[in-house]
Amino acid sequence: MTDHILITGGAGFIGANLAAALLKRSNTEVTIVDDFSSGDWKNLLHVDCMVRATDCDNVAILKDIAAGKYSAVMHQAAITDTTIMDQRQMMEVNTNAFEDILAASAKSATRVVYASSAGTYGNSAAPNCIGLGELPENIYGFSKLAMDRIAKRWYLKHPATIVGLRYFNVYGPGEHHKNEKDGNKTASMILQLYQQVKAGKTPRLFKYGEQRRDFVYIRDVIGANLAGLNAKRSGVCNVGSGYARTFNDIVENLGKQLQTPLEVEFVDNPFPFYQMHTEADLSDTQKVLNWQPQWSLEAGIEEYIQKLEQGHRGPVEVMCAIS
């Protein structure tokens, strides 16, 4: 039997990577729905699937989900620029649309695997555990926490499996568009710093580069999503590497891969809210997904930089050089 998976936000970084990975499996069909607000067609150039340009809570899409057209919904669509402060807009796009999708999928008991975020933890003490320190510091983090709360209400009442994945800082091929739209640079630090070095600039870090984050490679995020398709139970879990690494570590690894020791310019951090230490506790991840990360920061940066140097810019599973 063929699996037909609907990916919302499939023109984006994680969605396009998921689509490319799913299309490598036999008997799998993929439909993408994306409003192209932050995603980019270039991510889909070598991803041969159906694409519908519309909102993820479009009535016709919801009807199809309710009628059982899809074997699973992988919901990635969201406002992903965490500096957007319009609270109503953030809640409508991220939270309300998600509940509409859950309501439709409950009618056909369709599985939903969706993207939550480590933004739900705000600046609470790490390691970050599900159910503890869920104190987001901005409307983006709150919209994701609200999604997790809604998911729980639905899975306690309905038979459909719902799996929420709280991604930490994701990096890897397929995120170029995040540095190209609206003058905003929202791609990972790894790409930002690589592009600064390539432009002949001194890489810049907020003083003094000792901020620690859990950086997770895109291949692990794909792995967690695929595990979500097979999860035996509903739940929300963290998707990270399980380790916090400093921004200075990133510059050091980048220098190794580019075979150039890199000087750093330290600048003041202008953001009143900034996560200083994130680190995924993975005990619930084991229970819900029976999955664990495979990629260290060193290995992830090595593969990523190799691909960037080869001119690869689409999803990691497809080799495509687009200038």
Ligand SMILES: NC(=O)c1ccc[n+]([C@@H]2O[C@H](COP(=O)([O-])OP(=O)(O)OC[C@H]3O[C@@H](n4cnc5c(N)ncnc54)[C@H](O)[C@@H]3O)[C@@H](O)[C@H]2O)c1
């Ligand atoms: N990249 C990360 O580090 C990270 C970390 C935590 C959580 N997340 C979450 O992962 C998911 C994917 O993020 P990403 O990094 O791929 O970002 P992205 O911006 O590249 O992808 C989001 C996609 O959703 C689309 N979209 C937005 N609103 C939509 C709507 N109403 N209807 C249809 N499509 C819509 C955008 O056009 C874009 O293609 C998001 O839910 C994001 O909040 C990402």
